[in-house]
Amino acid sequence: MIQLHAAxxxxxxxxxxxxxxxxDLLVPASAVAEIVSAxxxxxRSGAPEWLLGELQWRxxxxxxxxxxxxxxxxxxxxxxxxxxxxxMPEGNxxxxxxxxxxxxxxxxxxxxxxxxVAEQDPHPFALTALALGExxxxxxxxxxxxxxxxxxVGQG
Numbered sequence: 001m002i003q004l005h006a007a008x009x010x011x012x013x014x015x016x017x018x019x020x021x022x023x024d025l026l027v028p029a030s031a032v033a034e035i036v037s038a039x040x041x042x043x044r045s046g047a048p049e050w051l052l053g054e055l056q057w058r059x060x061x062x063x064x065x066x067x068x069x070x071x072x073x074x075x076x077x078x079x080x081x082x083x084x085x086x087x088m089p090e091g092n093x094x095x096x097x098x099x100x101x102x103x104x105x106x107x108x109x110x111x112x113x114x115x116x117v118a119e120q121d122p123h124p125f126a127l128t129a130l131a132l133g134e135x136x137x138x139x140x141x142x143x144x145x146x147x148x149x150x151x152x153v154g155q156g
Contacts, residue, residue: 012112017135018084018102021068023121025100026130026137029108031086038064038081038101050125051152055099057085063149066101067125067138080104089142095149100140124148 083099121129126138
């Protein structure tokens with residue numbers, strides 16, 4: 001899978017902008033396996049707030065994660081909400097995919113280091129915060145996300 005951080009130093013990269021509450025997510029388009037309705041996510045009892053539940057997808061249970069909490073009544077049932085199933089780059093067979101929550105339909109964009117500006121807005125599952133034009137986004141840290149997910153799954 002293409003590593004967005006390294007690729008931006010060399011070339012323009014196709015990315016998906018996933019709208020979330022406040023700050024979007026910026027995911028390499030090559031990491032996206034499929035986009036599905038968030039209504040397909042089944043809640044997981046006792047899970048942390050960021051773990052929405054699991055998606056039954058292609059015979060697998062895929063954890064669904066939200067980078068920002070949904071306001072009351074705006075969660076999975078939101079009419080345009082989606083989850084974006086992404087390949088996990090670490091290659092762990094116990095967790096080959098993750099589904100990232102999106103408040104609406106993700107948009108395909110082109111990103112290059114020349115049009116990205118680093119910002120200060122830390123998140124435990126983000127490598128960095130960026131501005132892409134007028135859009136503000138986090139670049140997911142899939143390794144940190146994998147560690148957190150495996151810790152939760154190990155408890156359940």
